[in-house]
Amino acid sequence: MSSDRERVTDKIISGLDVLSMRQLETVASIVKSLHIPVQFLSGSGVGIVDAAFAEEMSNLLSLHHSNHEAPLNKKPFEYVMKRCLIAQGHAEADLNPAPGESAYDVFGNGERWSLKTEAAKGLSPTQVKIEKFSEARWVREATTPELCAAEIRERLPRHMDGYDRILMLRAETRPDSFVYTLEEVPKKILLDCFTSATPEMFTKKDRGGKPGISFGADFLHPTNGDKVFRMLLDSSVEKVRLWYQTKYCIRHGSWVVSRPDTDELTLFTPA
Numbered sequence: 001m002s003s004d005r006e007r008v009t010d011k012i013i014s015g016l017d018v019l020s021m022r023q024l025e026t027v028a029s030i031v032k033s034l035h036i037p038v039q040f041l042s043g044s045g046v047g048i049v050d051a052a053f054a055e056e057m058s059n060l061l062s063l064h065h066s067n068h069e070a071p072l073n074k075k076p077f078e079y080v081m082k083r084c085l086i087a088q089g090h091a092e093a094d095l096n097p098a099p100g101e102s103a104y105d106v107f108g109n110g111e112r113w114s115l116k117t118e119a120a121k122g123l124s125p126t127q128v129k130i131e132k133f134s135e136a137r138w139v140r141e142a143t144t145p146e147l148c149a150a151e152i153r154e155r156l157p158r159h160m161d162g163y164d165r166i167l168m169l170r171a172e173t174r175p176d177s178f179v180y181t182l183e184e185v186p187k188k189i190l191l192d193c194f195t196s197a198t199p200e201m202f203t204k205k206d207r208g209g210k211p212g213i214s215f216g217a218d219f220l221h222p223t224n225g226d227k228v229f230r231m232l233l234d235s236s237v238e239k240v241r242l243w244y245q246t247k248y249c250i251r252h253g254s255w256v257v258s259r260p261d262t263d264e265l266t267l268f269t270p271a
Contacts, residue, residue, distance in 0.1 A: 115167055165187060228245055
């Protein structure tokens with residue numbers, strides 16, 4: 001182990017000689033960010049986040065925030081997920097090479113992962129907001145409750161055939177930290193709900209006294225009858241949007257990334 005550490009250290013040091021002062025400043029900023037501890041809080045979920053995954057996620061979040069003041073978003077999350085799977089020993093993990101042909105984002109550990117993100121200064125503790133569950137050009141033609149229900153029963157289960165599991169990285173911005181939480185939306189619950197969609201569920205809600213322009217529906221849990229999520233067939237952007245109750249998610253862990261003072265990261269000032 002010590003020889004590996006020495007080899008990597010020597011490689012880093014030897015590579016510094018040819019860097020400009022501004023490049024050295026960037027390296028120093030990254031190193032300083034890696035010195036700031038990231039607190040990991042384990043969740044109730046099993047089989048995804050182990051020690052290797054948690055450490056790799058911590059390091060990559062630190063790396064992100066060494067250069068960004070905004071939370072990690074969707075595309076970087078895909079790369080982070082790939083790296084975390086590789087850190088677990090799944091060397092085959094990779095991004096979807098043809099995202100337009102299939103719905104998954106990352107493959108690894110024998111599974112296809114659909115990844116979502118949500119970021120805000122104050123995230124709801126009771127529901128996760130999936131802004132784009134799927135593209136849906138067809139919603140403009142779903143002009144009646146009967147058509148809405150039929151399209152949901154046919155199209156969304158077929159869309160979900162393109163992946164095995166759904167993971168959502170939620171990022172809450174606080175004054176002193178970023179809190180990232182990894183939630184899994186159980187695929188089976190969604191499938192059971194979609195396949196049981198009925199016309200009676202779909203209505204257009206009034207907004208500020210004006211009639212709504214898009215159909216929405218509340219879906220109940222298939223076993224206990226509790227509301228599990230609300231769906232909006234958003235015809236303005238041709239997307240299916242969901243508000244899913246967090247109590248029916250599987251939490252796999254949280255990472256608390258402290259926010260350094262801005263001047264702490266300003267290590268080089270041009271003369």
